[in-house]
Amino acid sequence: MSAARDDSARTAPVTLAKALNLGLRRAMEDDSKVVLMGEDIGRLGGVFRVTDGLQKDFGEARVIDTPLAESGVIGTAVGLALRGYRPVCEIQFDGFVFPAFDQITTQVAKLYARSLGKVRMPMVIRIPYGGGIGAVEHHSESPEALFAHTAGLRIVTPSNPVDGYWMIQQAIASDDPVIFFEPKRRYWEKAPLDASDDAEPRPLDRAAVVRPGTDLTLAAYGPMVRTCLDAAKAADEEGRSIEVVDLRTISPLDVDTVAESVNRTGRLVVVHEAPVFFGLGAELAAQVTDRCFYRLEAPVGRVGGFHTPYPPSRMEEVYLPDLDRVLDAVDRAFEH
Amino acid sequence: MSAARDDSARTAPVTLAKALNLGLRRAMEDDSKVVLMGEDIGRLGGVFRVTDGLQKDFGEARVIDTPLAESGVIGTAVGLALRGYRPVCEIQFDGFVFPAFDQITTQVAKLYARSLGKVRMPMVIRIPYGGGIGAVEHHSESPEALFAHTAGLRIVTPSNPVDGYWMIQQAIASDDPVIFFEPKRRYWEKAPLDASDDAEPRPLDRAAVVRPGTDLTLAAYGPMVRTCLDAAKAADEEGRSIEVVDLRTISPLDVDTVAESVNRTGRLVVVHEAPVFFGLGAELAAQVTDRCFYRLEAPVGRVGGFHTPYPPSRMEEVYLPDLDRVLDAVDRAFEH
Amino acid sequence: MTTRTSGRTRRASPSEPEPEFVQLLTPEGERIDHPDYPLEVSAEQARSLYRDLVLVRRIDAEGTALQRQGELGLWASLLGQEAAQIGSGRAMRETDFAFPTYREHGVAWCRGVDPVNLLGMFRGVNNGGWDPREKNFNLYTIVIGSQTLHAVGYAMGVQRDGADEGVIAYFGDGASSQGDVNEAFVFAASYNAPVVFFCQNNQWAISEPTERQSRVPLYRRAQGFGFPGLRVDGNDVFACLAVTRAALDYTRNGNGPMLIEAFTYRMGAHTTSDDPTRYRANDELELWRARDPILRLRRYMDHGGLADEEFYATVDKESDELAARIRAACLAMPDPDPLSMFEYVYTGPHHQVAAERAALADYLGGFADAEHAEVAR
């Protein structure tokens, strides 16, 4: 019996990193076909310790330290999946997923279709992503849009420990390949977790209204949800009631939930760390504008990264959307 | 002296493939640092014969048949560029660029910024792209959006022989890395080419209004420009005056030209072969809606690929936007 | 030409010295013994191998013909590589698993995949027309090298299952340059995975000769990764059979991976889209014609009187019938319903795909209605 199932642990506050660890552990307990793969995930427990202790408890055959080659990790995971396993691969940092881009885009995403449904790819690719931790180059990227353009993948991202715990298990249970983006700068944020069996997690393909409001909708995901909640709180003090939607899933995108919200509020600002240009904000703006054309009182605002490489960390505070940048966009939406 | 500079060739009709060949030849004549690299580009002249005859005339040191490894092609091109060369790499088909995705995204795009301007990457990556030629899997992809999200790259695509001839030379002359998408199904379409020295090509970062109109703007690029021109002609017969913008450049995106057009027409439909989801249409819709919010009479229409893998070729006619699909979107824009 | 020797040294070409390779049957049809690869071939087995060689050559010819006539969009011919494919394919047990490129029609045949199913992707009606797990034969993989990693992963699964199964990863000489293939070597060696890497060095990667990829024989690549590699005469079906069988045993016995380089030749164009006259000389073709895999087996059988005229007539008839069946089945292959492209994108419900499907159905329905109206008018 895992710690998470222990009654006493029901509502103990845990970090996102720990919640993911507990979720992985439970998935491994529930299904012996679940194997973890990646660089330094064994003894070390991963550079963020998300797999801490799992090799010790489940052995080297199920928690596999791999040679240093991302295409190799994903490519061999394809073979394991074909053999009936459910590989959960860790990419050490966002900026190092690109050597595996070919396998993900041309194989993982397409094998179900290529085989006319005969072969499923129940694979999870975990990627710690985003900035804000003062890291060197390639350690603060937000490449989610680069995967969303490819059909066959599901792309999700939890913003908090509770979602982290459940979503990782749902991702592993999914017969579709799932790219699981983990907001690394939120790894150490805590929340109480009810890990009991009777908890009912929200479906993996649905967004959530995490703060109700009436005047404007903020849509965000992963690391920016907290930022938007803070912004909404600050706006509240200025008398503006802001609704915050945690998108949770990037592909598919739960436009229904956002459009429903915008039909009430009339205004939308989308926030992400990833570059604005060709980012999620564009897709959401296009779809919501299409659905809420006569309801929108201002064009959809987009707050995100600039059209520059992710800057050296001493500049990242300016690069990354923060409360002020979000509120600035909110102001502009009201000025229209 | 190249054939293209020959006076008699001034306005001879040439195919896009031939125009590119002439443009490459001229660039190689003009600058001895220009080298071509790729699989089968030498003796064979490339699978589309775009480099036909160039190895014979410029030698194996300048037209380099490479081992079968796309990351190797782009990675060594980086080194050649650092050494003062101007490599022009050919990726054999759109679907085979992904092994090089890492080098393009983390090295080619970022070296100028990483070196604070000390190192330039005057590299061109030629990619025949798009469908419509009845090919097998991976030979009909339109991955342009996957590069546009990354700053540091320029992304352009000619739609016709004249642009092909000039744009390839401009791309080679650019000190920024350029991804040069060639609409493979238009390789064999002809147009008269004035290759004389006094011709004045349009700047590489500008779109072009290729057909004026008053009621709706169609924005397209590469292979879909011809489709849109045909649609505009058909619409004309129904009494609708449609303006067609050939975007030519995907990054940067010439939103000025499109917005100026939409401010006149009030309606916009964007057309591309690439999947709609997270595609160029989303970005253009978001920006144009932002700029022309009170002018738009209908939400921006998007016509493009579905959220499926590119289908087997016997289905591609349905998958690819054609005159009818474009006109259908036009109709919907007017119904609003 | 080669001469009979009792030793293991066979040069691939009389003029340019080639490294040793394993050969059990000379181009002239003479049997040679090899100390490491003893092989008993009964008359019946010889006939059976002959039959396979002839039939897959005929399947291949039919593929080419169907392409010429516009029934296929493309065909990748195996002409010249029949022995490498039948030899290795026949070496596999039913429980072994093969990961092909796009050219392994002969291996598919050995695995029991109906040749008709191979046509789907070349005709453009699907991207893979069989269930990989039914015959333990993966779908064709077009992105060069990708499948070698899949094979290693599959073999890692075999290890975890404690199963007595082998895995073969097919790839070409050109593929040997891809990062993925070398990573497959790394992973296989690191985990001691039971996988045989079977490289058909057919001397060309489209227009590029093997020397562009490697300046040493490809089988030696394996040494650098810490596992054995060897070269076999890829036009000798006996040698390919014996060597692959031994390699599969070796890997199944927990010794880790092994690389086989089958030294053969692509007698035809790269695919029907290719024009090899642009890049290679005719005399090379002549040289290799003399090493034809079927011819040498026929000579061997003739020497030994292993079959009578009736046998050959039967095989010819059988291959005619097979070709006719393939042709008929190809022509009868229906175009897929366009809406089926939405079918296998995700395993479960997906609102976006469902919405796009509905919209397309609606749109196509509009045409149907219009046509209907037209007809009614």
Next chain:
Amino acid sequence: MTTRTSGRTRRASPSEPEPEFVQLLTPEGERIDHPDYPLEVSAEQARSLYRDLVLVRRIDAEGTALQRQGELGLWASLLGQEAAQIGSGRAMRETDFAFPTYREHGVAWCRGVDPVNLLGMFRGVNNGGWDPREKNFNLYTIVIGSQTLHAVGYAMGVQRDGADEGVIAYFGDGASSQGDVNEAFVFAASYNAPVVFFCQNNQWAISEPTERQSRVPLYRRAQGFGFPGLRVDGNDVFACLAVTRAALDYTRNGNGPMLIEAFTYRMGAHTTSDDPTRYRANDELELWRARDPILRLRRYMDHGGLADEEFYATVDKESDELAARIRAACLAMPDPDPLSMFEYVYTGPHHQVAAERAALADYLGGFADAEHAEVAR
């Protein structure tokens, strides 16, 4: 411990047999001759090498200290690898070009890159603080393996220029598994490019031991690609110098690429973010401490009386001063102007970047105004 022999066989560890490697100076400071790598080292040269070893160790210690104190976000220590880096770095001519990973502070030193410039990326003020072409030392490259392909391409340029220049590509044991590194081997061999692949096998890739990457010594990888490879005692600055010099000569003379595996040890953590106690035992550290590259040179110099106390005192003083200068320069490093992030995205004008820059300037200006107003109030 090792004993004096006149031959070339040196075992890396007394307990577990290691393959041969080139050693010219034992851990005890005894000089050994090697028939293939004769090396005359004058007293002055020995002192100069000693000085470099000590100074780069000090630079490294200062990096670690600055990180501990929050002045750097990260530091990747070269502790233990000084001989591999100084030996190979000093083997280069001024016109040769080096492609480092992120740990080659010692090579940077040999190339004449001011150590202060190395700090920029670790402090987060830039991603590379020097002009690669000024000292023929490329920027640090963090994506594992990428730079090896750049090195090969650069060497292809050298070939085209007909220049008498060499190129070194540095990489780690972990990197040997990456597709890019193996493709670099393929390209270098195919074009016979003048590049030395210099692998510092420091036994670890973060928490993974070299055995996870390869079951045979890494230098043997080269054979599989058709070029020579050898292992050198990476803690022996003489051997690293002699072997790298010979390899550069070899490549410059048109013989194509060569691989050197410098057998060494990462004495510290992977980076300051790492906690090696989670994955490796202390006795391993002890074993390697006895092979310390500086200690053995000091012993050698002491045996031969190659330097007096004053020399050592001077080097110590110099290294104190260097450390102080680095520290001061680090603290004085200004934070970059945030708007500078738009500066080097494209070489020419770019309307989108210009517009975003203007908008951000405007936005930041608003705060400045607000602050101003606040102060004025």
